[in-house]
Amino acid sequence: MILAHLPALEVVVPLIAAPLTLVLRRASIAWALTTAACAISFVVALLLAVEVARGGPISYAIGSWAPPWGIEYRVDALSSFMLVLVSGIATVVAPYALRSVATELRGGQGTLLYTMFCLCVAGLLGMSITGDAFNLFVFMEIASLSSYVLIALGRDRRALLASFQYLILGTIGATFFVIGVGLLFLKTGTLNLADMADRLHGESTDRAVRAALAFIVVGMSLKLALFPLHLWLPNAYTYAPSTVTALLAATATKVSVYVLMRFYFDVFGLHLLTRVLPMQDILMGLSILAIVTASLVAVWQTDLKRLFAYSSVAQIGYITLGIALGTREGLTAAIVHLFNHGITKGALFLLLGLVAYYTGRTPISSVRGLARSMPLTTFGITLAGLSLVGVPGTAGFVSKWTLVLAAFEADQWWLGGIVVATSLIAVAYVWRFVEAAYLSAPAVPSPVPRDRPLSMVVPAWILVGACIWFGFDTSYTVDAARRAATLLLEAAQ
Amino acid sequence: MKGFLVLRIVAKMLIPYILVFALYVQFHGDYSPGGGFQAGVIAAAAIMLYGLIFGLPSARRLVPDAVVETMVGLGVLIYAGVGLVGLALGGNYLDYFVLARDPVAGQLRGIFWVEIGVAITVSGVMLKIFYMFAGRRRRDDTR
Numbered sequence: 001m002i003l004a005h006l007p008a009l010e011v012v013v014p015l016i017a018a019p020l021t022l023v024l025r026r027a028s029i030a031w032a033l034t035t036a037a038c039a040i041s042f043v044v045a046l047l048l049a050v051e052v053a054r055g056g057p058i059s060y061a062i063g064s065w066a067p068p069w070g071i072e073y074r075v076d077a078l079s080s081f082m083l084v085l086v087s088g089i090a091t092v093v094a095p096y097a098l099r100s101v102a103t104e105l106r107g108g109q110g111t112l113l114y115t116m117f118c119l120c121v122a123g124l125l126g127m128s129i130t131g132d133a134f135n136l137f138v139f140m141e142i143a144s145l146s147s148y149v150l151i152a153l154g155r156d157r158r159a160l161l162a163s164f165q166y167l168i169l170g171t172i173g174a175t176f177f178v179i180g181v182g183l184l185f186l187k188t189g190t191l192n193l194a195d196m197a198d199r200l201h202g203e204s205t206d207r208a209v210r211a212a213l214a215f216i217v218v219g220m221s222l223k224l225a226l227f228p229l230h231l232w233l234p235n236a237y238t239y240a241p242s243t244v245t246a247l248l249a250a251t252a253t254k255v256s257v258y259v260l261m262r263f264y265f266d267v268f269g270l271h272l273l274t275r276v277l278p279m280q281d282i283l284m285g286l287s288i289l290a291i292v293t294a295s296l297v298a299v300w301q302t303d304l305k306r307l308f309a310y311s312s313v314a315q316i317g318y319i320t321l322g323i324a325l326g327t328r329e330g331l332t333a334a335i336v337h338l339f340n341h342g343i344t345k346g347a348l349f350l351l352l353g354l355v356a357y358y359t360g361r362t363p364i365s366s367v368r369g370l371a372r373s374m375p376l377t378t379f380g381i382t383l384a385g386l387s388l389v390g391v392p393g394t395a396g397f398v399s400k401w402t403l404v405l406a407a408f409e410a411d412q413w414w415l416g417g418i419v420v421a422t423s424l425i426a427v428a429y430v431w432r433f434v435e436a437a438y439l440s441a442p443a444v445p446s447p448v449p450r451d452r453p454l455s456m457v458v459p460a461w462i463l464v465g466a467c468i469w470f471g472f473d474t475s476y477t478v479d480a481a482r483r484a485a486t487l488l489l490e491a492a493q
Numbered sequence: 494m495k496g497f498l499v500l501r502i503v504a505k506m507l508i509p510y511i512l513v514f515a516l517y518v519q520f521h522g523d524y525s526p527g528g529g530f531q532a533g534v535i536a537a538a539a540i541m542l543y544g545l546i547f548g549l550p551s552a553r554r555l556v557p558d559a560v561v562e563t564m565v566g567l568g569v570l571i572y573a574g575v576g577l578v579g580l581a582l583g584g585n586y587l588d589y590f591v592l593a594r595d596p597v598a599g600q601l602r603g604i605f606w607v608e609i610g611v612a613i614t615v616s617g618v619m620l621k622i623f624y625m626f627a628g629r630r631r632r633d634d635t636r
Contacts, residue, residue, distance in 0.1 A: 008576075008586035016573045019566035025559075063579075063587040115566075 006051070007060035007073040010044045010083060011126045011139075013037050014090075018118035027110035031098050034114045038090040038121060045083035045125075049480075052080045059131070067131065068192035074131030078335070078484035082128035082258050085339050089250040089346050089463075090121045096459040097243040100353050104155055104241045113153055113241070119146040120247065124255045133181045133191045136259065137174065140223070143255070144170045147248055151240040156361075162235035169222055169232040176219030183212035184267070197267050197491060205276050213272060216263050217279065224256035226320060227290030230313045237309035242353025245305065249312055250346035254338045257319055261334070265492035270326060273492075284324035288418060290317030295425035299432070304355070304362040307429055308348050311388060314426075315341045318419070322403055325415075329406035331485035336477050337399035340387070340470060344396055347384040347463035351377050354456050364432060369442025376451040378437045380464045385430035387467040390423045394471040402478065497546075504546040511539040519612055523601070529608035533615030541623050549627045561620045568614025575606045 002009075017037035021030035052058060057076040061067060075083070097117070101110050123143025130136050148170065152163035185191055187208045188199040200209065218229075225233040233253075237245050264273060273279040291314050298310035319341070322334025352362050354377050359366040371378040387394035390401075400419055407415035451457050470477050519532035544552030579588035589603025590596040 005580055005586060008580070012573065012576065012586060016570065016577075019569040019573070022566035023563050023570065025562070061585055064585045064590055 003047070003051075005060075006044050006048050007058060007075055007129060008062065010041055010048065010087070010129060011073075011122055013040045013044070014118045014122040014125065018115050018122065021111060021114045021118060025111060027102070027114070028098075030111045030114035031094075031101075034097070034118055035091075035094040037118055038087060038094045041087040041121065041125060042084075042091040045080065045087040048075050049080040049084050051075075052077060053480075053483075068190050068195035071135045072131040072192055072194075073129050074194070075129060076484075077480060077487050078258065078261070079128050081335065081339070081480050081484055082255060083125060085342050086121065086124045086128060086251045086255065089342060090117075090247065092346065092459045092462050093243055093247045093250075093350070096246070096350055096353070096456050099453050099455050100243050100357060101241065103357055104243075105153060106155070109153055113150065113243070116146040116149045116153075117243075117247070119143075120150060120252075124251050127255050128258060131193050133184065133193055133196065134178075135191075136193075137178050137181060140174055140177065140259070143252065144174060144223075147244075147252060150244040150248070151236050153244070154239040154241050156239045158235070159239035162232075162239045166232040166236045169229070173219045173222030173229075176215045176222070178219075180212040180215030180219060180263075183208050183215065187212070193262065193266060197269070200267060201269055205272060209268070209272070210277060213263075213268050213277065213279070217260065220256055220260040220263070221286075224253045224260060224320075225313055225316055227286050227293065227313065227317060230290070230294070230316075233313060234306050234309040237312065237349075238303060238306045242349065242356050246346050246349035246353060249309075249349050250342040253312070253316055254342050257316070257323075257334075257338060261323060261331075261488060264323065265331075265488040270489075270492040274326065280324050280326050283320055287317045287321035287324055288415075290314060291321070291418065291422045292425075295422050295429070298429045299425060301429075302363055304352055304364055304367065304433060305349070307364075307432070308345065308352070311426065311429060312341075312345055314422070315345070315388070318399070318403060321415070321419075322406060325406055325410050325412070327406060327410050328482070328485050328489055329402065329409050331488055332478065332481045333399060333403035333406045335481035335484050336402050336474075339477050339481070340395035340399045340467075343463050343466045343470065344384050344387045344394075347460060347467055348381060348388070350456070350460035350463060351381045351384065354451075354460060357456065358450065364436050367433065367437045368440040370437040372442060374451050376457060376461070380461060381437070382430075382434055383464050384467055385433060387471070389426040389430055392471075393468065395467045395469075395477075397471055398474050398478065500546055504542055508539050508543060511542070512536060515539065515612075519608065522608060523604075529611030530615050532608075533612040533617075534619055536612070537616045537619035537623070540620055544623065544627065549624070553624065556620060558621075558624065561617050561624065564613050564617030565621060566614075568610040568612070568617065571610030571613065572607050575603055575610070579603070 014037045017033050021033050024030060052075055057074060059067065060073040062071040062073060101113055105113060120143050123139045123146060126139030127136055127143060130139060148163050148167045151166060152160050184196055188196050190196050190199060222229045237249055294310045294313035294317065298307050298314065301307035301310060319334045319337045322330045322337065355367060356362050387396035390396040400423060404416040404419050407419065515532045515536035518527035518535055519529060522528035540552055540556055543555065576587040579591055580586055582591040584591035589600045592599035592602045
C-alpha cells in the first residue's frame with residue numbers, strides 16, 4: 001500500500017517535518033527530525049528511481065482528482081534523477097548541520113534554520129516531482145521564501161542585504177514565471193504540463209506563446225543565475241551559513257535548470273526554440289559569456305566562499321551550454337553536469353564550512369598553511385577543486401568529456417575548445433587555494449591536526465568520495481542522464 | 494493609552510464581537526465569502542486591537558509568543574494531517590472522498606478541517622508579525 005504512495009511521501013515527509021520542528025522547539029530534536037525526514041525522502045527517491053527505471057513514468061493524482069483537472073505528480077527518468085540528487089544532498093548536509101549551526105547561529109535561531117531547511121527541501125523536491133505548472137510555482141515559492149530566510153540567518157549582517165537582494169530578484173523571477181504560465185493557461189486552458197504540451201504542439205507560434213516563452217525563460221534564468229542575471233548569487237552564497245550555502249549551491253539552482261528544461265523541451269518544443277525564435281543561439285551566447293566572465297572574476301576574488309560562488313555561475317554556464325546545443329548528447333552532458341557539479345560544489349562548501357568553523361570567515365588569508373593543521377580538509381578541497389577543473393578520475397571530468405564530445409558531434413569544434421580553455425581558468429582559481437593552503441606558512445601555527453568534528457568531516461568526505469566515485473563509475477549518472485535526455489528530445493520533436 | 498477611557502471601553506465591547514465574527518466567517522465560509530484565511534486574520538485583529546489599546550505586554554500575556562509560534566506550526570500540521578488521514582483510509586494524499594461514506598460529505602469534512610488549520614496558521618503568523626514589528630525598539634536601528 002505504502003509503495004503506491006511514494007510520490008506523495010517524497011514531498012510530504014519533509015513538509016510535515018517542517019512544522020513539527022517548529023512546534024517541538026528544541027534545536028536537537030529539530031535536527032534529528034530534519035535528518036530523519038531527509039533520509040526517508042532519499043530512500044523514497046531511490047525506490048522511485050528503481051520503479052521508474054523498471055516500469056516507466058509514474059503518475060500520482062493528489063486528492064484523487066484525475067489529471068489533467070487535478071494536480072498530478074509525475075515521476076519520469078529526469079524528475080527521479082533530480083529527486084535523488086536533491087534528497088541525497090539534503091541527507092548528507094543535514095547531519096553536518098548539527099555542529100555547524102550550533103556555532104554559527106545565535107541561540108534560538110537554530111530551530112528556525114531546521115524548519116526552513118525542511119521547507120526548502122520539500123519545495124525543491126516538489127518542484128522536481130510535480131506535473132502541474134501552477135503547483136510548480138507554489139513549490140518554487142516555498143523553496144525560494146525558505147531560502148531567503150536561510151540566507152538571512154548568516155551571522156554576518158551583510159547576509160540580510162544579500163538575502164534582500166535575492167528576495168527582490170527571486171520575486172521578479174517568480175513573477176515572470178507565473179506570468180508566462182498565465183499566458184500558457186490562457187492559450188491552452190490547462191495547467192497540467194503534459195496536457196499543455198499536447199495542446200501547444202503543432203500550432204505553438206503565436207504571440208501569446210512566444211511571450212510566455214520569453215517570460216518563463218527570463219524568470220527561470222533569474223532563478224538559476226544565468227550570467228547577466230546572476231548578481232544575487234555571489235553575496236547570497238558568501239554570507240549564508242555554511243550548511244545553507246552547501247545545500248543551496250548543490251540543489252537550488254539545479255532544480256531551476258530542471259524546470260527550464262521541462263518547459264523548454266516538454267512544453268514549447270524544438271520548433272519554437274530554433275525556427276521561430278533564436279532562443280538556442282541566445283542561450284549559447286550567454287552560456288559562453290557566463291563561463292568566461294565568471295571564471296575570470298572568480299580568479300580575482302579574495303574570499304573563498306565568494307570565489308567558489310562565482311565558479312558556480314561559470315559552471316551553470318556549462319550546463320546551459322549543453323541545453324543550448326539541443327542535441328541528445330548535449331542534453332546528456334547538461335544533466336550529468338547538474339549532478340556532478342551538485343556533488344562537487346556540495347563537497348567544497350561543506351569543507352569550507354569546516355574552515356569557517358574555526359576561523360569564522362573564509363578569506364584566502366585564513367587558509368594559509370591550512371595543510372598542516374587540517375590536512376584532511378585541505379586534501380578534500382583540493383580533490384573537489386580538481387573535480388571542478390575536470391581532471392580525469394573525477395566527476396567533473398565525466399561531465400566535461402561528455403560536453404566536449406557533444407560539441408564535436410554537433411560540429412561545433414570551437415565550443416570544445418572553449419570548454420577546455422576555460423577549464424584552465426578554473427585551474428587558476430583552484431590553484432589560489434592550493435598555493436595558500438600548501439605552500440604558505442601558517443599565520444598562527446597550530447600544533448595538532450584538527451580535522452574535527454567528525455559529524456562535519458564525514459558528510460563532507462562522503463561528497464568528496466562521490467566526486468571520485470562518479471568519476472570512474474558513470475553507469476548511474478551518464479546512463480540515467482541519457483535516458484532523461486532521450487525522453488526530453490522525444491517530447492520536444 | 495491607559496488614560497483614554499472611551500477607547501478602552503469601546504475596545505472591550507468590540508473584541509468579543511470581533512472574535513464571534515471570526516467564527517462566523519470561519520464556519521459560514523461554505524455559503525458566503527470567507528473561510529480560514531479571513532477568519533484567522535479577523536481573530537488576530539481582535540488580539541491586535543487589544544494590544545494597541547492595552548499595550549503590547551498585556552497582549553503578550555494574553556497570547557504568549559510560545560503559543561503564537563506553536564499555532565504557526567500547528568495549523569500546517571492539521572492541514573497535512575488531513576492529507577495523511579486520507580492516505581490511512583485508503584485514498585491518495587489529500588483525498589477527501591474517503592473521509593466519509595458519502596464522497597460529497599467527505600469533501601465537506603476534509604475542507605472543514607483544512608480551513609481550521611488555515612485559520613490557526615494565519616492567525617499565528619499575523620500575530621507573530623504584529624509582535625515583531627510592535628516589539629522593535631529604536632535602539633535596534635541605531636546599534
